[in-house]
Amino acid sequence: MISDTLIPDTSMTETNTDKDHIKATMKDAILKAAEKVFSDYGFEGASFRAISELCGAKRALILYHFKSKDALWKAVAEDVKTRFLTQFSAYYHEAELKTDLQKSRQLNVAFLKAARDVPEYGRIILHEGLTPNERIKWMSQELKPELVTMPDLQDPFLIEASLSGLIRHMQAGALLYLGSMGPLIAMDTEDADTLLSDASIEQFADYFQAITLARMDQLKQLEEMQKEQVEE
Structure with missing residues (x-):
């Protein structure tokens, strides 16, 4: 399972640098979670729900970073x-x-x-x-x-x-x-x-x-x- 430390804490007051760091950290967490799911189940067997459960990001946030399931798979590959x-x-x-x-x-x-x-x-x-x-x-x-x-x-x-x-x-x-x-x-x-x-x-x-x-x-x-x- 993806480490909890990869999921950013958004409760703190955020500067622009903080926001950039949080975005990068969450994107990395999504990528690592997707890698686990795609390598275990393949593209067709992978689901946004399984990825979300690993990284804590909702489907909308995953698509914000990677636009589509295909784009996410290619990023993982x-x-x-x-x-x-x-x-x-x-x-x-x-x-x-x-x-x-x-x-x-x-x-x-x-x-x-x-x-x-x-x-x-x-x-x-x-x-x-x-x-x-x-x-x-x-x-x-x-x-x-x-x-x-x-x-x-x-x-x-x-x-x-x-x-x-x-x-x-x-x-x-x-x-x-x-x-x-x-x-x-x-x-x-x-x-x-x-x-x-x-x-x-x-x-x-x-x-x-x-x-x-x-x-x-x-x-x-x-x-x-x-x-x-x-x-x-």
Whole structure:
């Protein structure tokens, strides 16, 4: 639940600065409440009533700040994306990366850790991806930062593997696992504490790296076969 400290006390005498602070604080409280509701129930399942119960703002005040439910959802998605990218960038650049394979692996480590730290990112994507809607197109353009799917690479086979959607497909599977299947498995195996540990994420990154290397080998073999056919 949103902390009571986020709900401004309007009983005091207000200066213009006070009013601006109160507005900003309430807007932030609404945003945090909406993030919780949208990530739990999706756009269609979210209601102004649920958001109001969390932040204390009535529907009219919510619409004063965000104009519409769609605008509020987009504001939440943008905020979640910003926090996700901040975490991703920090994790990606914490390691010294000299080779393309190191970059590829660290990209997966950073993505998984950021998805763990900002679970709302995956939950919002998963909710809206369940049924056709206008938000899917918006997400494909706004919530798919290039850094996450295409690091600065030189190896042509690794670049081709990335462009073919391999990294994106693995990341989609990771979001599904981290957001739904993983917690269920953890509960069943009494392994909840280790599911999202750094060690588990490093292991996942190794799995993804093995898949990437296998795809690179396939691409190399395909290129060799094509060369042989041309020579014949």
